[in-house]
Amino acid sequence: MSRKLMPHMDKSTRLLLSAKTMFPRDSTMAQCELEAKQVYKLLQEVHWQNKEKVVHLLCHGVPGLINLTEPKDGISALHVAALNNYLEMAHLLLSLKAHPDIQNKKGQSSIMMAAELGHVEMVELLASNEASMTLVDNEGKGILFYCISPTKMHEQIQEMIMKGKVNVNNISFTGRSAFMFACEHAEDCENLCLQLLEKGANPNSTDPVTGCTALMAAARSGSVPVMRAILQRGGNPNAVDKQQLSAAHVAAAKGFIEALMLLSAYSADFNWTSSLGDTPLHKAAAAGQDQCCRFLFQRGCNVMRKNYLNLLPSQVAKLNQCKAAMKELSEAEKALKSVNFIPFINQARLHDWSFENEAVLRLAFKSVERADSVMLAETFVSVLKDHHAPIDDDSLQTVVDAVALKVWREINVDNFFLGHGFLPNQFQLSSFNYSSIRGTKGTAKVTEKVAEKVTDMILSKKLDPHTYPAMHEYILDPSSFFEPKDIYINVSDCVKMNDFASLHLAFSQNIPVDVRDCCYKTPLMVACICGNQQMVCFLISHGANVNCYDQLKWTSLHHACFGGYTNIVKRLLDHGAVVNAMTTNNVTPLMRAIESCNPSCVDLLIKSGANVMAKNKRGQDCMMLAQRYGNPQIQSLIKNALEEVQKAKPKAKAARPAKKKDTTKSKRMPEECKQAKNVNVALNPDARNYCITTPSQTVWGERVVATAKLKQRMSERKVRFAEDMMKISNNNDNGRVLSKSRLSPTFQDEDPARRLPFLTPVKRSSINRKRWLIHFEKNLSQLEKGFVRHFQTSEYEQYH
Incomplete structure (x- = not known):
């Protein structure tokens, strides 16, 4: 934009309007100190919503200040407005040509931040100002990853984003796609999953870490519409993960019989075995799902197949104390062993397929013949073959012969869809407790015993049995004649009341184990808040997600650490809890454990790989929090962890300083022994006996002048060493040795008699070694408190 096109604008206004073109996204970081200070001042004024000062600062500040970011986290003025949902301030910044696609150091744009926090109006404002929907952060996640949450505000944001140009096949750098992430939360964002499929998302997307497919994720969530949409668009019903588990295994373990019916309609293999040799029937038996067990047996799952633990499904149900499932499986085993047993596997699969495609088949039947309910057998067979019915010709002919009338060879379509005529009643879908299965309407039949004819309609008071109660009967409570009303209770309250x-009743009725309360907390979070370890183990065994978070992004690990429950923290970490999960304020579980003042919990998190260098939004790190809460044991743990982190970092080796010559030794020792010998006093804290080791060299002493004196001295030495109570060893692996160079200067200059007060200076010729050793053992308690020293050979010879 040239000066000629803006004759009525001053210099500052022209700088504002040209800021978007002057600074591309790669150069928005403040470079000099002046720019950084002005950016921080601008962020402060935006946070206080002071419009006049914001405009004044932008007009008189550095060029392009509105799009500059602070050097620490890369936050710009528009980021602050989006995070705090300041609509008027965001509108002002956008009117002053603020770029909506500026990204912070994590790669997040303003619309990503607003979508994550559920700011609907802010997302709408940014989208209307052409904010990009295809940007990704440093992890490769687009805006779809940020708007998947169970609130209504996020649902509105999802609908708004799907209207724009969004990449439905966005894949993060870890290999997980946005559709896969949405299917894992299908119970919260079912409409988003369907919209992604409509816009071309890959129905066979998988998680590269676990190998789980989108169909398996939807089956684990129990979302039948999402599963149906995936299968209709070419999803593979027999795909398996790294544990060789299929969608049928997942649905059977969760007890979702509707999902099993859908998989049966699409010819899923119910005899597939996992890496442990389990079929879907084993999973249903272990979970106590009796209806799923009966359905799987009727659809061809082998009830006599054993897993790698050599257990039948009935034995698995018995071990898990599931009586209903064990009863169904026992009856199935008896029926399989009977002579008159007739399997209806093909007919049952055809029944499931026709139930799933009933609308399409009725349209096809109606287009061929005008009659709605009756048609010829030949036409019926041709329509089924055109739609690729999952049944062979012989079995199809058997079904036609069973359904068609013997005279006219006509088939009642309604009876075919209900399974009448060719399938026993217990094989029909209407025999299962499934609310969405359609049935026929009819009137209830009244039996003859309901209204009995009374011969004498008028009875006397004396003979009337309804006038007064009998003397031998008690008057019962009237409420006992009525059925008790259903009582509903919150799942979180059940967790609190243990x-x-x-x-168990709720989970058996397909209530999700991760259902949220009004504060978006799951039952596992409530159990961690209460510190109920038994409840935590119960919920985890039923498949509770340990990494779910509430509206403030507190995970179950945050709540357990905040309460200081070490056993629960260990249980969560063993089941895959993220040890460095961060809340909206960048608070980690380690920080919550520090606030609980529980040293064992802090030690467990540090050993599990917790980041001791993390900081919250206030700039406080773990050491600052430990000092604030004043627990010396926790402070020492954090300090040691920080030292280990600093030691792990590579450091440049500094040149060693030249050693100073000690002239005092030469005065006391002859020229040939000027260099001092070091003696190691090694202490083992776990040992009962201690020893003082000397170098394996000849100790300097009196000169040998005669052979007779030398022999006498050697004989005295042998007697002295024979009386020793301890063995001399040159190397003590369990002891800790400190060199004299590590001692403080004040300690090096200290008198040896003051270091060990129980050692008195005596002459070598008058020392009694045995008495000295007894005196040494009596004073070992002083050595155990830290007396680990290095003496020179001259000092050692003086006292020994």
């Missing part, structure tokens, strides 16, 4: 029976 009501395992209600929770």
Whole structure:
């Protein structure tokens, strides 16, 4: 934009309007100190929503200040407005040509931040100002990853984003696609999954870490519409993960019989075995899902197949104390062994397929013949073959013969869809407790015993049995004649009251184990808040997600660490909890454990790989929090962890300083022994006996002048060493040795008699070694408190 096109604008306004073209996204970081200070001042004024000062600062500040970011986290003025949902301030910044696609150091744009926090109006404002929907952060995640959450505000944001130009096949750098992430939360964002499929998302997307497919994720969530949409668009019903588990295994373990019916309609293999040799029937038996067990047996799952532990499905149900499932499997085994047993596997699969495609088949039947309910057998067979019915010709002919009328060879279509005529009643879908299965309407039949004819309609008071109660009967409570009303209770309240029976009943009725309360907390979070370890183990065994977070992004690990429950923290870490998960304020579980003042919990997190260098939004790190809460043991743990982190970093080797010559030794020792010998006093804290080791060299002493004196001295030495109570060893692996160079200067200059007060200076010729050793053992308690020293040979000879 040239000066000629803006004759009525001053210099500052022209700088504002040209900021978007002057600074590309790669150069928005403040470079000099002046720019950094002005950026921080601008962020402060935006946070206080002071419009006049913001405009004044932008007009008189450095060029392009509105799009500059601070050097620490890469936050710009528009980021602050989006995070705090300041609509008027964001509108002002956008009107002053603020770039909506500026990214911070994590690669997040303003619309990503607003979508993550559920700011609907802010997302709408940024989208109307052409904010890019295809940007990705440093992890490769686009805006779809940020708007997947169970709130209604996020649902509105999802609908708004899907109207724009968004990449539905966005794949993060870890290999997980946005559609895969949405299917894992299908119970919260079912509409988003369907919209992604409509816009071309890959139905066979998988997680490269676990090998789990989108169909398996939807089956684990129990979302039948998402599963149906995936299968209709070419999803593979027999795909398996790295543990060789299929979608049928997942649905059977969760007890979702509707999902099993859908998989049966698409010819899923119910006899596939996992890496442990388990079929879907084993999973249903272990979970106590009796209806799933009956359905799988009727659809061809082998009830007599054993897993790698050599257990039948009935034995698995018995071990898990599932009586209903064990009863169904026992009956299935008896029926399989009977002579008159007739399997209806093909007919049952055809029944499931026709139930799933009923609308399409009825349209095809109606287009061929005008009659709605009756048609010829030949036409019926041709329509089924055109739609690729999952049945062979012989079995199809058997079904036609069973359904068609013997005279006219006509088939009632309604009876075919209900399974009448060719399938026993217990094989029909209407025999299962499934609310969405359609049935026929009819009137209830009244039996004859309901209304009995009374011969004498008028009875006397004396003979009337309804006038007064009998003398031998008690008057019962009237409420006992009525059925008790259904009582509903929150799942979180059941967790607080330790009501395992209600929770088991709820999970058996397909209530999700990760259902959220009004504060978006799952039952596992509530159990961690209460510190109920037994409840935590119960919920984890039922498949609770340990990495779910609430509205403030607190995970179950945050709540357990904040309460200081070390056992629960260990249980969560063993089941895959993220040790460095961060809340909206960048608070890690280690920081919550420090606030709980529980040293064992802090030590466990540090050993599990917690980041001791993390900082929250206030700039406080773990050491600052430990000093603030004043626990010396926690402070020492954090200090040691920081020292280990600093030691792990490579450092440049500094040149060693030249050693100073000690002239005092030469005065006391002859010329041939000027260099001092070091004696190591090694202490083992776990040992009972201690020893003082000397170098394996000849100790300097009196000169040998005669052979007779030398022999006498050697004989005295042998007697003295024979009386020793301890063995002399040159190397003590368990002891800790400190060199004299590590001692403080004040300690090096200290008198040896003051270091060990129980050692008195005596002459070598008058020392009694045995008495000295007894005196040494009596004073070992002083050595155990830290007396680890290095003496020179001259000092050692003086006292020994």
